[in-house]
Amino acid sequence: SQQGEEDPQALSIQEGENATMNCSYKTSINNLQWYRQNSGRGLVHLILIRSNEREKHSGRLRVTLDTSKKSSSLLITASRAADTASYFCATDAKGQNFVFGPGTRLSVLP
């Protein structure tokens, strides 16, 4: 079974709106990462958040981590058509390699 799972599976919003994606995981972790994948391309690393951190920002991205609920969220503010992509969370059960969820497919409509 998968360590992490994103929700929703698909999300469609208008340009300029905010997009929120969630990730839930099952076992304690050291780190959690978010990646973006444009169609036909490899994954691009967005943010890594450690288990002792609660929030991180990078440009229009904000990631939160709640270890008590075993969940994380990725917020993209003021979305653009170029943000259309699949977004994956990856978690490392303590001492293990990262395990990726099935992803959220985000469509930003102009």
Next chain:
Amino acid sequence: DAGITQSPRHKVTETGTPVTLRCHQTENHRYMYWYRQDPGHGLRLIHYSYGVKDTDKGEVSDGYSVSRSKTEDFLLTLESATSSQTSVYFCAISELGSDYGYTFGSGTRLTVV
């Protein structure tokens, strides 16, 4: 993707034939990974390497082998390709393993007919 290249980008092969995919990095990173990506499954780890000649199995290693004779090259071999191995294969590198983000290659789309 800067510093990491996969070859070939596309390959069609017949069931039962051996296939080797290559991952080459110019970043001198210690860790290298092979993943496969299938609809509904996200990325699943096949094998990984934590140094020259040091490799270990991942979640879905059956039917695959790897070799790393040089820091920069990590080869994935499908010993006898099956239709269930039709997938997109991604290589990733990392300087310090799970404490840092991975850099991914552009992928190899493999079709086994």
